[in-house]
Amino acid sequence: xxxxxxxxxxxxxxxxxxxxxxxxxxxxxxxxxxxxxxxxxxxxxxxxxxxxxxxxxxxxxxxxxxxxxxxxxxxxxxxxxxxxxxxxxxxxxxxxxxxxxxxxxxxxxxxxxxxxxxxxxxxxxxxxxxxxxxxxxxxxxxxxxxxxxxxxxxxxxxxxxxxxxxxxxxxxxxxxxxxxxxxxxxxxxxxxxxxxxxxxxxxxxxxxxxxxxxxxxxxxxxxxxxxxxxxxxxxxxxxxxxxxxxxxxxxxxxxxxxxxxxxxxxxxxxxxxxxxxxxxxxxxxxxxxxxxxxxxxxxxxxxxxxxxxxxxxxxxxxxxxxxxxxxxxxxxxxxxxxxxxxxxxxxxxxxxxxxxxxxxxxxxxxxxxxxxxxxxxxxxxxxxxxxxxxxxxxxxxxxxxxxxxxxxxxxxxxxxxxxxxxxxxxxxxxxxxxxxxxxxxxxxxxxxxxxxxxxxxxxxxxxxxxxxxxxxxxxxxxxxxxxxxxxxxxxxxxxxxxxxxxxxxxxxxxxxxxxxxxxxxxxxxxxxxxxxxxxxxxxxxxxxxxxxxxxxxxxxxxxxxxxxxxxxxxxxxxxxxxxxxxxxxxxxxxxxxxxxxxxxxxxxxxxxxxxxxxxxxxxxxxxxxxxxx
Ligand code: CUK
Ligand code: CUA
Numbered sequence: 146x147x148x149x150x151x152x153x154x155x156x157x158x159x160x161x162x163x164x165x166x167x168x169x170x171x172x173x174x175x176x177x178x179x180x181x182x183x184x185x186x187x188x189x190x191x192x193x194x195x196x197x198x199x200x201x202x203x204x205x206x207x208x209x210x211x212x213x214x215x216x217x218x219x220x221x222x223x224x225x226x227x228x229x230x231x232x233x234x235x236x237x238x239x240x241x242x243x244x245x246x247x248x249x250x251x252x253x254x255x256x257x258x259x260x261x262x263x264x265x266x267x268x269x270x271x272x273x274x275x276x277x278x279x280x281x282x283x284x285x286x287x288x289x290x291x292x293x294x295x296x297x298x299x300x301x302x303x304x305x306x307x308x309x310x311x312x313x314x315x316x317x318x319x320x321x322x323x324x325x326x327x328x329x330x331x332x333x334x335x336x337x338x339x340x341x342x343x344x345x346x347x348x349x350x351x352x353x354x355x356x357x358x359x360x361x362x363x364x365x366x367x368x369x370x371x372x373x374x375x376x377x378x379x380x381x382x383x384x385x386x387x388x389x390x391x392x393x394x395x396x397x398x399x400x401x402x403x404x405x406x407x408x409x410x411x412x413x414x415x416x417x418x419x420x421x422x423x424x425x426x427x428x429x430x431x432x433x434x435x436x437x438x439x440x441x442x443x444x445x446x447x448x449x450x451x452x453x454x455x456x457x458x459x460x461x462x463x464x465x466x467x468x469x470x471x472x473x474x475x476x477x478x479x480x481x482x483x484x485x486x487x488x489x490x491x492x493x494x495x496x497x498x499x500x501x502x503x504x505x506x507x508x509x510x511x512x513x514x515x516x517x518x519x520x521x522x523x524x525x526x527x528x529x530x531x532x533x534x535x536x537x538x539x540x541x542x543x544x545x546x547x548x549x550x551x552x553x554x555x556x557x558x559x560x561x562x563x564x565x566x567x568x569x570x571x572x573x574x575x576x577x578x579x580x581x582x583x584x585x586x587x588x589x590x591x592x593x594x595x596x597x598x599x600x601x602x603x604x605x606x607x608x609x610x611x612x613x614x615x616x617x618x619x620x621x622x623x624x625x626x627x628x629x630x631x632x633x634x635x636x637x638x639x640x641x642x643x644x645x646x647x648x649x650x651x652x653x654x655x656x657x658x659x660x661x662x663x664x665x666x667x668x669x670x671x672x673x674x675x676x677x678x679x680x681x682x683x684x685x686x687x688x689x690x691x692x693x694x695x696x697x698x699x700x701x702x703x704x705x706x707x708x709x710x711x712x713x714x715x716x717x718x719x720x721x722x723x724x725x726x727x728x729x730x731x732x733x734x735x736x737x738x739x740x741x742x743x744x745x746x747x748x749x750x751x752x753x754x755x756x757x758x759x760x761x762x763x764x765x766x767x768x769x770x771x772x773x774x
Contacts (some may be wrong), residue, residue: 197612197621199226207574207635209587210267210281211608214629217262219283219294224574224635225585227610227624235292235301236262236285243721243731244300248706248740249654253301263287265631266316266376269296270324270359274381274471274579278641280359282327284316291316291329293362295653297644302653303362307355308433310367311335315377315388315464318359320471320578326365326415327357328386330374334395337369338431347397353437354388354413366422368440368451370411371395373402376519378464380489381471381579387412387487389461389476390454403480407456410464410476410485412492413440417450453495455503457485458510463519463570467528468581473508473543477517477530483510484517484530486546511546511557513539519632521573523583523613527559531571531588537561538571538588538611540618562618564609566592573613574635586611586618587633589626597625606630645716646735654738657708661738668710668738674698681745682706687720687733687755688713690762698771699745705770708740709733713759721756724770730756748774 199205205223213220217237221230238245238260245254262285270280281294289311292304307313310331319326334350336343343349352374353367370390377388390409396402418438421427427436440452458481467473476485486509494500516534530539538561545557573586593607605625612619649669661668664675666684672693675682681703686693687710699705709722711733722739723730726747733739755766
């Protein structure tokens, strides 16, 4: 970097930092920021002779699962190349794959599903705290949903709307013995029975932690809490889940929410809650049958048996358990320049009556820099925290932070690196699992500014890749991304085993197979039109470069269901069924059956064609729907 560029970079960094700090100061809260945090860092320099480059024809070492933010999708990137390999549509409608258009995807989405979503926290399922490659779960902050993606076919197979709360933000999974439960943190506080009765009475507004059964995706229980839940994580024993909890003042406006010096980290004792539910000691709300327990302090005389509220400085945000044993949980302070280190075994001691002061669970509170949001780890005892306001990643040693908290003179800060710019989430390779390997770290930066060619008022964001194998962090890649990845995780390539072709008994299209059976149709061979009153079902196969049916006839006003079964058996020979002027296009991968239903309301000739390039005669793979007036 030349001196000039360096100066430009520094002044922009200062501007971003100061404007953000001033914004906070405007609310009268600048006092939260310590002075000792202005320590300088090394400007990031692009790595020379980049050994992290993945040559053409080589495969990446990791699968990365990226949230797609308010695009509503989940993305798969190869790491370290940072090449985008796949977009998995989840809460959105997708033109390429027909997600949200086919009958199969609509069954997953449910009736009258919203057409969009806001995904933040993708989490891959575990067996004994190692990734098992079965599922990826993802929240929808926008429409209060949780989805499960099957990682064999890379499509969502269950989506559930969570009742009684608004906005699912934090999402985390049970790690041990395996992912039997999914925890979904409700963020915004609303009247528990939100039927219009308590509009003007914020004292009636609350939110809840929800626990889902990972197999059935049904809600097992909900627990009412004090404050707004934000991010969450579990321990490595299977007993606890923790969530950051801001707005302990229960404010409705920004200044009100930022009032208190401390909010909480709240820990839930899952077996205690489930014992109460099993004993029938719960209520339900409105029409919902979900068992609700009360984990608010006011609901318990003496010790709260469901939840422990650990006072934590100020609007705490990220909650991250430290691998590989899961000894500590680090909660990042957001409006405080500190991270709070809580020892999981002490949380157990508190619930078992051994500790009196909730703060006795805290074993360190290092000052790390301005705007700490999320923390991740290597396999050498170091934590890495994203600093939103400083636009930095700070590396610090956890045991040294504990020694410092205990009064020893020790510098726990190991390194700082500039990122570009205003980083949110951060995640090191395998850092949420036992197999943490301390190789790469992704820094998901909310602003890219001048890091890429300008493309109009909307700028790409910047997902940077940092090599963390050495003493000093090294920036190795800038990766522009479309709105708006919040979180990401990396699993080893060998921990995932995706299917190459569908099996004919895949439950994803079982209902469509059952419909064909009822019609006496053999999907694998038949090309038939079945009329049932004004309902017409058109069954066809596809084998490159032919649809099994190249012409069918219906009457205006018929409800037409088109079912296509791709009988190609060769990997990667996908077809698409695209019906001109009808807004219909969908994928049919090898051995898959896909279907769509619509009303044929336009008399005339309507061509359909294959939209997925499959053959030299792909352009000719087509047919006609003839609609009689
Ligand atoms: S949140 Cu976005 S930067 Cu939704 Cu995980 Cu922290
Ligand atoms: Cu079939 Cu293109």
